[in-house]
Amino acid sequence: MRFRALGNTGFQVSVIGFGTWAIGGHDWGRVDDRDSIKAVHRAADLGVNLFDTAPLYGNGHAETVLGQALEGLRNDVFVATKCGPVEPRPGLMHVDLSRDGLVRQCEDSLRRLRTDRIDLLQVHWFDPAWPIEDTMGHLADLVQAGKVRAIGVSNFAAAELARAAAGGPLATLQPPYNLFARDIEHDILPRCIELGLGVLAYEPLARGLLTAKFDERPVLAPGDIRRNDARFRMPTLGRYVAAARRIERIARAQDMTAAQAAVAWVLAQPGVTTALCGAKTATQAVENARAADFEPDAVTLDRLARAAVLEG
Ligand SMILES: NC(=O)c1ccc[n+]([C@@H]2O[C@H](COP(=O)([O-])OP(=O)(O)OC[C@H]3O[C@@H](n4cnc5c(N)ncnc54)[C@H](OP(=O)(O)O)[C@@H]3O)[C@@H](O)[C@H]2O)c1
Numbered sequence: 001m002r003f004r005a006l007g008n009t010g011f012q013v014s015v016i017g018f019g020t021w022a023i024g025g026h027d028w029g030r031v032d033d034r035d036s037i038k039a040v041h042r043a044a045d046l047g048v049n050l051f052d053t054a055p056l057y058g059n060g061h062a063e064t065v066l067g068q069a070l071e072g073l074r075n076d077v078f079v080a081t082k083c084g085p086v087e088p089r090p091g092l093m094h095v096d097l098s099r100d101g102l103v104r105q106c107e108d109s110l111r112r113l114r115t116d117r118i119d120l121l122q123v124h125w126f127d128p129a130w131p132i133e134d135t136m137g138h139l140a141d142l143v144q145a146g147k148v149r150a151i152g153v154s155n156f157a158a159a160e161l162a163r164a165a166a167g168g169p170l171a172t173l174q175p176p177y178n179l180f181a182r183d184i185e186h187d188i189l190p191r192c193i194e195l196g197l198g199v200l201a202y203e204p205l206a207r208g209l210l211t212a213k214f215d216e217r218p219v220l221a222p223g224d225i226r227r228n229d230a231r232f233r234m235p236t237l238g239r240y241v242a243a244a245r246r247i248e249r250i251a252r253a254q255d256m257t258a259a260q261a262a263v264a265w266v267l268a269q270p271g272v273t274t275a276l277c278g279a280k281t282a283t284q285a286v287e288n289a290r291a292a293d294f295e296p297d298a299v300t301l302d303r304l305a306r307a308a309v310l311e312g
Pocket of ligand 1: 154
């Protein structure tokens with residue numbers, strides 16, 4: 001495993017992070033918690049020390065399973081979770097970034113994660129109804145209280161990032177980033193570099209498209225959010241499938257899988273600290289963790305980027 005400094009937090013985190021959205025068991029079809037726990041353990045065996053979760057993932061279930069899986073490992077790992085959206089009952093999701101709301105969400109996450117501190121608490125997304133300057137103040141108080149060690153945000157635009165950083169000790173951003181989705185390169189990644197933020201890139205596999213395992217007729221379980229994702233619908237899907245096959249050919253020539261090449265490409269981009277890879281099984285977790293072994297040269301990185309341009 002390779003490790004990098006996470007912004008100014010003082011923590012060294014693995015370049016591969018483990019994302020737990022799918023193991024929440026609600027939005028990506030059914031999962032067996034025993035498989036999820038095995039996946040977490042195999043990732044940790046291979047040096048993955050950063051685990052990302054959120055109360056929203058399975059309405060607390062991902063945090064609960066992660067807390068169970070990390071029993072006995074807690075002091076060796078870095079646990080990142082999120083705050084803001086709450087869903088007291090299915091379908092009743094709203095954002096609460098009030099002081100009391102944040103204290104309550106923090107306590108709930110600590111209980112589910114079976115821990116006494118959250119290493120990184122991230123605002124899940126920007127909500128104009130809640131001034132980010134106030135939110136940063138409330139989160140800084142949680143740091144003071146020893147409940148949280150560092151503060152991050154997710155899905156923020158460049159201007160929102162600047163406001164958050166001016167409002168308190170902002171350490172990280174979690175944005176979407178992969179070979180098919182490079183928007184953050186325009187102004188968000190440069191802003192992160194300027195502000196010295198750690199960057200946790202999510203969806204590095206484009207929800208599995210970049211593993212090259214899908215064809216034009218993907219089998220997706222009931223309840224899998226990809227059933228409602230335009231990228232997984234023809235004719236768009238066909239263009240992604242063709243690009244993923246081109247990427248796979250380049251990867252294979254260098255003994256990588258398509259997934260590993262996609263993750264290695266993300267890790268090679270300036271400003272990125274860690275690629276947060278989702279995994280439902282130990283096999284996926286191992287393949288993703290081993291992406292850290294590859295550092296493709298500039299020519300290969302360029303070929304991968306060109307192969308990812310959608311045709312047609
Ligand atoms: N902050 C945010 O708003 C936000 C949003 C999205 C994600 N995230 C974070 O980022 C993490 C990663 O993103 P993501 O899970 O959405 O997408 P992703 O990492 O691009 O894709 C993960 C999915 O791809 C499939 N997969 C993973 N590794 C594979 C492999 N080696 N071979 C074949 N299939 C593989 C698995 O699903 P199947 O086996 O079912 O295909 C897995 O659930 C999340 O878990 C979460 O922690 C954050």
